Amino acid sequence: KNEVEQSPQNLTAQEGEFITINCSYSVGISALHWLQQHPGGGIVSLFMLSSGKKKHGRLIATINIQEKHSSLHITASHPRDSAVYICAVRALGEGGSNYKLTFGKGTLLTVNP
Amino acid sequence: NAGVMQNPRHLVRRRGQEARLRCSPMKGHSHVYWYRQLPEEGLKFMVYLQKENIIDESGMPKERFSAEFPKEGPSILRIQQVVRGDSAAYFCASSPRREAPLHFGNGTRLTVT
Numbered sequence: 001k002n003e004v005e006q007s008p009q010n011l012t013a014q015e016g017e018f019i020t021i022n023c024s025y026s027v028g029i030s031a032l033h034w035l036q037q038h039p040g041g042g043i044v045s046l047f048m049l050s051s052g053k054k055k056h057g058r059l060i061a062t063i064n065i066q067e068k069h070s071s072l073h074i075t076a077s078h079p080r081d082s083a084v085y086i087c088a089v090r091a092l093g094e095g096g097s098n099y100k101l102t103f104g105k106g107t108l109l110t111v112n113p
Numbered sequence: 114n115a116g117v118m119q120n121p122r123h124l125v126r127r128r129g130q131e132a133r134l135r136c137s138p139m140k141g142h143s144h145v146y147w148y149r150q151l152p153e154e155g156l157k158f159m160v161y162l163q164k165e166n167i168i169d170e171s172g173m174p175k176e177r178f179s180a181e182f183p184k185e186g187p188s189i190l191r192i193q194q195v196v197r198g199d200s201a202a203y204f205c206a207s208s209p210r211r212e213a214p215l216h217f218g219n220g221t222r223l224t225v226t
Contacts, residue, residue, distance in 0.1 A: 042219030099211050103156040
């Protein structure tokens, strides 16, 4: 079982819809990242969070440490939001080795006009 | 302030040749991470370097792969005697401190023919 599980794997939405992508993990973490990757493109870091909620424009990320779960929400979705969204966790490590990221397999989001 | 620069964007090598992938971190960043993304798989940690030092190379195959981050110049990921299974996207990320948010490059897509 992967340490980081994302759902759904694929998501198709109509422009304007509210989107939710979920991430569950099985280890203790020091931080969780949400990343965006366009097809054939680079990776952009959207959020790094260790508690609560963060908002940037139409994007909102939440995390529940007790339940080991995070969600990424996109309000008023737009075709340009179409991309792969990746959840990654920084596990609590021994001897200060909490720099490694473990990645989910990503959620492919397609927003149709 | 340029972001993380990776070159080349695309690299084609024949089996048995050497591949050299370069990563220039953001200005002021002394921590560099390399990740590999195989087709249809998630990103995987390869190696973590901090100026002139390899901190953790546990994710890198023991044979044929090496990485360096010299005092001057970019970080280099070197793959000797490439095989078809090395075909993947290789991403570099940098940060100013160990637990700071990461900034990713656009990746180098290696194709071994």
